[in-house]
Amino acid sequence: MPVFEVLSNAVAWLPWSAAAFARARAEGKPVLLSLTATWCESCQEMERTTYSDPSVATLINRRFVPIRVDVDRRPDIGERYGLGGWPTTAFLTGDGAVLGGGTFVPVDRMPAVLARVADAHVARADQAGQPAADLVEQPFGALRSAAELSAQVFSTFDEVNGGFGPAPKFPLIAPVQLALDLSRHGEDASCRRIVESTLDAMGWGGLYDEVDGGFFRFARTRDWQVPHSEKMLDVNAALLRLYLDAGAELGLARFTERAADVLRYVQTWLADPVDGGWWGSQRADARYYAATSVEDRRAHPAPAVGTVLYADSNAAMVSAALHAARTFEDDGLRDFALKSFERVLLACYKPGAGVAHAFDGHVGVRGLLADQFGMAAASLDAFDLTGNVVYEMMAEELAHYAVRTMWDDVGGGFFDRAADEPESAVGLMRQRLKPFAANCDLAGTLSRLAAASGEHEFAQLAERTLAAMAPLAPAQGPLAAHYLLAVRRAALR
Numbered sequence: 001m002p003v004f005e006v007l008s009n010a011v012a013w014l015p016w017s018a019a020a021f022a023r024a025r026a027e028g029k030p031v032l033l034s035l036t037a038t039w040c041e042s043c044q045e046m047e048r049t050t051y052s053d054p055s056v057a058t059l060i061n062r063r064f065v066p067i068r069v070d071v072d073r074r075p076d077i078g079e080r081y082g083l084g085g086w087p088t089t090a091f092l093t094g095d096g097a098v099l100g101g102g103t104f105v106p107v108d109r110m111p112a113v114l115a116r117v118a119d120a121h122v123a124r125a126d127q128a129g130q131p132a133a134d135l136v137e138q139p140f141g142a143l144r145s146a147a148e149l150s151a152q153v154f155s156t157f158d159e160v161n162g163g164f165g166p167a168p169k170f171p172l173i174a175p176v177q178l179a180l181d182l183s184r185h186g187e188d189a190s191c192r193r194i195v196e197s198t199l200d201a202m203g204w205g206g207l208y209d210e211v212d213g214g215f216f217r218f219a220r221t222r223d224w225q226v227p228h229s230e231k232m233l234d235v236n237a238a239l240l241r242l243y244l245d246a247g248a249e250l251g252l253a254r255f256t257e258r259a260a261d262v263l264r265y266v267q268t269w270l271a272d273p274v275d276g277g278w279w280g281s282q283r284a285d286a287r288y289y290a291a292t293s294v295e296d297r298r299a300h301p302a303p304a305v306g307t308v309l310y311a312d313s314n315a316a317m318v319s320a321a322l323h324a325a326r327t328f329e330d331d332g333l334r335d336f337a338l339k340s341f342e343r344v345l346l347a348c349y350k351p352g353a354g355v356a357h358a359f360d361g362h363v364g365v366r367g368l369l370a371d372q373f374g375m376a377a378a379s380l381d382a383f384d385l386t387g388n389v390v391y392e393m394m395a396e397e398l399a400h401y402a403v404r405t406m407w408d409d410v411g412g413g414f415f416d417r418a419a420d421e422p423e424s425a426v427g428l429m430r431q432r433l434k435p436f437a438a439n440c441d442l443a444g445t446l447s448r449l450a451a452a453s454g455e456h457e458f459a460q461l462a463e464r465t466l467a468a469m470a471p472l473a474p475a476q477g478p479l480a481a482h483y484l485l486a487v488r489r490a491a492l493r
Contacts, residue, residue, distance in 0.1 A: 010057035013068035016077060018424045024065040025094030030121040032064040032114075033101075035071050035078055035088035038306055039230040039281040042104050043087040050107040059111060063118040065094075072280055072310065073358050074365060076417050080428040091117045096427015146484060149473055150188075153178060153481045157194055158222065162201030164478040167222040171202055171215065173238045174437070174481035177245070181488060184249050192250065199246055202239070203258045211294060213265030214282075215239050229303075230284035234313040236266055237320040244320075244327050256327070263324055263333075266317065269305060276340035278317050280310045308360040314344045315374030319381045326385075334385065341378055345394070348375075354401040367418030369435070372402040373442040380448050392452050399449055399458065406432075407461070412468030413439045439469050440482035444489050462490060 013034070014020040024031050034051075036043040050056055060066050071078030071086060082088050083101050090101035099121065105113055153175050156164045164172050176198050179191040202208065205224035207216055214236050216227035240262045247256030270278045285303040318341045325334035347359040348371075355371045358364030379395035382388070405418035415432035419425070443462040450459035466486055473483040 010054060010061070011051050011066050012061050013066050016067055016069050016074065016426075018426055020065055020067050021094055021096060021426045024092075027065065028122075029063060029065050029094070030099060030117060031092040031094065031096075032060055032066045033081060033088070033090040033092055034066065034068045035082060035086060035090065036068065037071050037086045037281075039072075039232070039283045040086045041228075041230075041284040041286065042085075044283075046087050046089075046104055050105055050110050053107045053110070056107060056110050056114070059114050063114065072306075072308070075357075075370075076365070076368060077429065079416065079433060080431075091121075092427060093121075096429065098428075146487065149480050149484055150178070150182070152474065153478050153484065154190075154194065156478050157198075161223045162198040163224070164198075168218050168220050168228075169207075169222055169224055170218040171207065171235065171239060172478055172481075173242055174485060175478040176242060178481040178485050180242075180246055180249055181485065195246055195250065196252070199243060199255055199258075203243065203255070208258075209265070209289065211292065211297060212269065213261045214269070215262065227289075228284060229286055229289045231265075231269075231282040232313070233266070233270055233278050233280050233310070234316055236262055236270075237313065237316040240266070241320045241323055244323055248327065259324065260328065263321075267333075267336075271336070271340075276336060276343040277309045278314055278340065279306045280308055280313055281306050308358050309344055309347065310358050311344055311348050311355045311371040312357070312368075312374040314340065315371075315378040318344075318378040322381050322385055338382060338386070341382055345375065349394075351397075352401070354398055354405075367405060369402060369406055369414050369416045369442075370438055372398045372406075373438070373445050376402075376449070377445045380445065380452060383452065395445075395449055396453055396455070399446065403461065408434065408468070412464040414442065414465065434468075436469060436472050436476055437479055437482040439465050440486040443469075443486045447490055466490065 014023075021031065036047070051060075069077050071082070078088075081090050081092075081098070083090055083103065085103050087104055088101065089103065089105050091099040093099060099117065157175075158164065161169075163169050164175050176195055179188075179194040182188045183191040183195060201224055202215070205219075206221075206227050207219050207224045208214075209216065209231070214231045217230050217232050217235055218228050220226040220228065240259050243255045243259035243262065247253065247259060266278065269282055270280075272279070282305045283303040285300075288297060288300045288303055291297040291300060318337050321333055321337035321340075324330070325337060344359065345355065348356040348363060350356070350363075350366070353366055355375050356363035356366045357368050357371050376395040376398040379391045379398070383391035383395065402414060406414045406416075408415060411434075413434050416435050416438070417432055419432065420429060443465045446458045446462035446465070450456060450462070466483070469483055469486075473480045476483070
């Protein structure tokens with residue numbers, strides 16, 4: 001199958017580095033930061049049109065220091081500098097402060113935008129070193145009871161179309177999982193309807209590809225139509241797990257069968273059948289997916305698949321695949337999941353330094369929270385299945401690394417990344433965020449670790465993490481479900 005190609009143009013892109021920003025300061029130029037994703041159609045279009053225009057490239061090279069970042073490889077940069085989606089076109093000072101920007105800039109507008117930013121930067125050079133805005137502070141809400149928070153989570157449920165919120169419609173996992181959990185324990189009779197209507201709407205509507213299988217990333221319309229046609233490993237892993245759980249808990253075979261079809265897609269398109277592991281995404285292609293039969297699609301080249309192994313999404317898929325292997329009594333799938341886990345771990349793990357985010361022959365950035373706890377959770381799933389204590393020990397090692405480098409001893413909870421060395425931290429990268437959903441989810445992994453290892457410290461850290469997230473929960477809308485699920489599961493241990 002085709003893989004991602006790298007488009008070239010005349011812009012002299014630099015990687016994100018302290019040296020690139022030092023050059024901008026030395027030359028008195030602003031930075032043009034281009035945030036892209038290999039699976040993104042709009043990113044590819046801007047590459048083919050705007051950045052490939054000779055006059056645009058010349059203007060960029062002469063008056064800017066251009067930096068290109070793949071947000072899959074550097075989600076921490078994307079989290080801080082993304083301006084509404086991909087591509088992001090951000091203009092920064094030499095110190096990394098945001099001057100302005102947006103998303104897609106067409107070729108006919110770009111010269112005027114570039115000239116305006118460059119001229120303004122010269123005119124206000126004495127202000128270019130102002131510090132970036134503080135992104136660490138988050139709104140705090142009044143503490144609420146679990147019942148009040150649950151009501152808030154479900155207040156955005158779409159009674160007509162299923163799912164949560166207006167367009168664009170994303171497949172939010174945690175609110176549906178919470179509804180399933182409440183339905184399981186008979187606490188709210190309406191929750192079964194929330195689960196069924198949402199999974200039916202997502203699984204048999206425009207968000208699902210009935211030809212090749214697999215879920216698209218999101219839909220542009222409220223009724224799940226007009227999908228953004230990229231397919232992501234992490235999205236499909238999470239939905240595979242959700243449909244398996246719903247099929248089992250509600251006794252509905254159609255959800256289990258849909259989960260089997262998701263698995264078919266992942267194993268056919270994203271799995272490396274020889275060495276194990278799963279690629280992170282398949283590129284969007286509106287023309288290809290407009291064909292609604294296998295025969296029609298054969299007339300077009302299939303959308304390209306990436307060739308990078310991402311630790312966090314592979315960890316999610318390992319856990320989902322092990323769950324599916326138990327459901328379907330599939331020893332081959334179980335063995336492939338364990339093989340995949342060990343491949344990614346071998347490629348990305350470094351003693352004392354946790355797991356790197358990505359591997360494609362070379363390891364990517366280290367010290368990201370999601371990678372450590374994703375792989376720790378997958379380690380515990382492998383331990384539960386095999387009883388091999390080496391897996392449990394790896395989970396402990398990764399958790400200890402995260403505690404050592406990312407734990408906030410003052411406020412509780414974990415930052416999203418380990419701190420850079422002071423001389424290499426630039427702009428907003430000097431500040432560490434404390435992601436709400438990730439902190440709630442990892443509290444469950446810490447509780448599991450406490451039970452498996454006998455180390456009570458992990459249980460205490462889980463409690464302190466949830467205490468730190470409690471005042472943030474009321475401001476999270478349907479994502480407050482992450483907190484409620486974590487609290488409920490902690491109470492059952």
